[in-house]
Amino acid sequence: MRFQKTFLATILLVCGYMHGQNKQLLYDFGEVPQSLMVNPGTKVDFKWYAGIPMLSGISLQVGSSGISANDIFADDGLDINDKVRDRAIGGMKIEDELSGTYQLELLSGGFQGRNPNNFYSFGIYNEGDAIGYWFKDYAILAFEGNADYLDKRFDLSHLKTRGEMMNVFHFGVNKRMGNGLVLGLRGKLYSSILDFNSTGNRGYFVTTEGQNNLLASTLNADMQLRTSGLSALDEAKDDGNLASTIIKRGFFGGNLGVGVDLGFSYNINEQLVVTGSLLDLGFIYHANDVKSYSLNGNATIEGIEIILPSALSDSNRDFWQDFVDEVDALVPFEDDSESYVAFRPTKLYASLRYNFGKPVRSRQDCDCNYSVSSNKGSLKYANGVGGQIYMINRPRGPQTALTAFYHRRFGDVMAVKATYTVDKFSLTNVGLGVSMQAGPVNLYLMADNLLAYQNLAASQYTSFQLGLNIISWGKN
């Protein structure tokens, strides 16, 4: 239990500096095999590719929509208590989202099928995802208390959080349908390592003038926290085998789920391309190592009440214990091990892209060893410009981001994508991604919100993605 509390507290704190994942740089970046992971219908012309294990895909995003580390920890001579009161307690809104995602590819590969119109990709990656909205009223209670808030209803629904860690085993098919249409489908098997969620809380706590006594305290609660895997990890930590337990649970020893990714690319004409994808349409069924906690009921108390002379009828009566028992009965705190289903945070991407400039010399014409495209795709242009939309399903509803991008190819050895993204977290998010090809070796590096690098501590959103692959387009 101690570990669970510590873990949850850590998650909540860490989430305070993390931000939901949007891979706008990787999306529709066909030079990078991992673009298939954000759109299984991306146009690719590889013969095969193999990701360097553990290095092929690393992504992490950190951020916060309401506050930055600099707001609190800047060495500005101000009292940290004033800064927390003004900038966090008073400055943040309940819509401020505190979330984050990371992914680490363990295994990644892809190959062209016998039918050159088909491309198959597969792999395993480890993913962690967590979100917590700013629990404003809880923070007020913790920082200031209820003493100066007579009649204020502290809203218990402000606690809204979820998080998970899992391994994902996937296999995808990318098929050129002709007429410029590419469809993609990826099946996923989720092996959950841990999960927690507390998203449907309702109720309030309020202190009012009492009817009999001076004050009345009312708790109306309908709250639940569901977890899986935390007990197992807690025990493993005590036993010194935490790593092996994580590995075991990540390889089918925990809870399992299924999901799919869908995607497409379509050439409206020679230069205009529309794409879209729907990711992680799936769920995990949690039945193993489940522990759920609930607080449900309604109680109004005005301290210990003694009405004479009836209260004196039992000289041994323990009024305090009766008081505690009464509150327990009215608002019971319970735990159980009932299984539950947790849906994945589904993401949606879509883009419209206009290609222009000189068509890039195809690898088929190249006299290098790693040339020759077997796929008869459309021409590649040196430049591409367009817009993207990203949405992710979150507990308080969809979170949306809009991106404008410019994509530039420099021959066969390098491609660059620059993005400008607007979302609830930033209006100045400029990102840059580069993919470099040295023979069969592909290296990509992408970073977001570059303007914030002038002062990283003041950034509310910083992210990067990088990876290393071996790519072959086939030999002459």
Add this chain to the structure above:
Amino acid sequence: MKSFRTYLITSLVLVFLLNSCMEEQNFDQYEDLRLRPTYEASILYIEASERAIDAASSATFFSRDFNFDAFSESVFSERVRSGIITYEVENTTNQEFDEILVEFLDEAGNVLYTESFYVPPAPTAVLQREITFGPGGENIDIIRNTSSFRVSATIGADSSTSTLSDPKITLKSSGKFTVALK
């Protein structure tokens, strides 16, 4: 030439990506962060009707210990720094109360603190009193070590019966405590 341009761009991109700054941060400030909320709630409510008072066979018509573990719970006692206990006594009976005593008792039954009220018969104003514990007031250890209350009431001379519809005496109390969570 083309190769040079490509690598020049690559270098510039990498330099740009890797060249970041950060204003000076002082994470030691965390040690100065104080979480000291103030919570308030009712404590004890005692009500005695005039009929119950009249039925008393002795001058000390009421005396009783009430277990009250809230103050001595470690989650509270280790964190409480100051507090105010507010009393409100209202008497609508014709009975005079020579003394109403609220005694704070520790685990062993020792009296740590006593609050005494004289309450004249109705009509009389509502008696209000605030007692501060902690800096500038009574010792906060009284609160920390309180495990129960003893409330007793001593009535004065015989009196007539009130003509009000529901004559009674009430003792209300609430506490407002500042605790150090960090």
